[in-house]
Amino acid sequence: MAEYNSPRRQGKTDVKRAARLSVAPMMDWTDRHCRYLHRLLSRKTLLYTEMVTAPALVRGRALHLLDYNPEEHPVALQLGGSNPEELAKAARLGAEAGYDEINLNCGCPSDRVQSGTFGAVLMKDPGLVAECVTAMRSTIDTEITVKCRIGVDDQEPEDVLPEFLARISAAGCERVTIHARKAWLKGLSPKENRDIPPLDYDLVMRMKGLFPGLHISINGGIGSLEEARGFLEAGLDGVMIGRAAYHTPTDILAAADAVIYGTDEVSDPVDVVRTMLPYIEAHLASGGRLHQITRHMLGLFAGRPGARQWRRTLSEGASRDGAGPDLVEQALAPLQDGQAA
Structure with missing residues (x-):
């Protein structure tokens, strides 16, 4: 890998x-x-x-x-x-x-x-x-x-x-x-x-x-x-x-x-998506497909502005030939820059 x-x-x-x-x-x-x-x-x-x-x-x-x-x-x-x-x-x-x-x-x-x-x-x-x-x-x-x-x-x-x-x-x-x-x-x-x-x-x-x-x-x-x-x-x-x-x-x-565990750590889903990108690149380089990973990511922004567009972008595009991290970044953009409607 x-x-x-x-x-x-x-x-x-x-x-x-x-x-x-x-x-x-x-x-x-x-x-x-x-x-x-x-x-x-x-x-x-x-x-x-x-x-x-x-x-x-x-x-x-x-x-x-x-x-x-x-x-x-x-x-x-x-x-x-x-x-x-x-x-x-x-x-x-x-x-x-x-x-x-x-x-x-x-x-x-x-x-x-x-x-x-x-x-x-x-x-x-x-x-x-x-x-x-x-x-x-x-x-x-x-x-x-x-x-x-x-x-x-x-x-x-x-x-x-x-x-x-x-x-x-x-x-x-x-x-x-x-x-x-x-x-x-x-x-x-x-x-x-x-x-x-x-x-x-x-x-x-x-x-x-x-x-x-x-x-x-x-x-x-x-x-x-x-x-x-x-x-x-x-x-x-x-x-x-x-x-x-x-x-x-x-x-x-x-x-x-x-x-539950009393630490000070709270994760930001936007940061999590960014951290997933190298993992996605490695998976694709080993012959995998984008949707094999992104299908698990659809609910990351559930209940938040822009969640529907996030799901739609990934659901419609991740199974297409050649789909890669750029699609994830496209889906993420409105969520990380506050432009989601």
């Missing part, structure tokens, strides 16, 4: 502290370009990869799926799978690649994930999840965490979630992120599973009372830093934000280091 002037190197850090705020793993969204952008907005927030399946790494040897930029630290690899031995091998590959955390997906409800007997369907078999955690922990020193739902289908969350947490905790999992909704494996699409099942934040709070030694992050429907801070002040250890962090990244991440 061509050289570019990278931002200050993050390096290894206290992942548990970083997990006070994290950006959720989101398929087709949180790729390495998205994470690089998010890291420019926040130096402290914990970032997650899209889910990578253990079979793809172990059987398919698709090791390119582990590619990331060192600037992304702290960054966690999310794995999908249900075979303890295979997950252990995949976790080793992730640890060797330098990820700060390996996370097991027990929350995705898609049909494709169910057919592989992993994701949310694993909520039905906490013993197997515990075996998977044990196998991964026996293989590497990198921390193993779990992301789960409060239950699936006709399960009663008040009954199944404590058992699930007890089993994975006994297996050595010290951090868990709980999406505060059930997943309906039949009858709802993955998109509907993000909106239709009701949120039960109180149940997650009660789990912290039952498992005071377990680091618990809450996920689901959280749309602002103020909400995140409220959960932290109420006693939870961390907050994971998904769609809001993607669609309005400046609102969630630009002030996160100040609001």
Whole structure:
């Protein structure tokens, strides 16, 4: 890849502290370009990869799926799978690649994930999840965490979630992120599973009372830093934000280091775009396309004068042959000189 002037190197850090705020793993969204952008907005927030399946790494040897930029630290690899031995091998590959955390997906409800007997369907078999955690922990020193739902289908969350947490905790999992909704494996699409099942934040709070030694992050429907801070002040250890962090990244991440971690740093999205330009040039020089990066940048100025023109310029032009940094600068010009209508 061509050289570019990278931002200050993050390096290894206290992942548990970083997990006070994290950006959720989101398929087709949180790729390495998205994470690089998010890291420019926040130096402290914990970032997650899209889910990578253990079979793809172990059987398919698709090791390119582990590619990331060192600037992304702290960054966690999310794995999908249900075979303890295979997950252990995949976790080793992730640890060797330098990820700060390996996370097991027990929350995705898609049909494709169910057919592989992993994701949310694993909520039905906490013993197997515990075996998977044990196998991964026996293989590497990198921390193993779990992301789960409060239950699936006709399960009663008040009954199944404590058992699930007890089993994975006994297996050595010290951090868990709980999406505060059930997943309906039949009858709802993955998109509907993000909106239709009701949120039960109180149940997650009660789990912290039952498992005071377990680091618990809450996920689901959280749309602002103020909400995140409220959960932290109420006693939870961390907050994971998904769609809001993607669609309005400046609102969630630009002030996160100040609001959540107590630093003096607040990012300016105009400066972030300027810093992205060398990264874009390097990507194009290696054969990439502009839209592969700019699709993640569309929401940077959401709610601000000129945001619509910014989105339109990039959406219409970034996929064209020869599109490059000059298009980004064209889209940025009204926003940085105050001429936006």
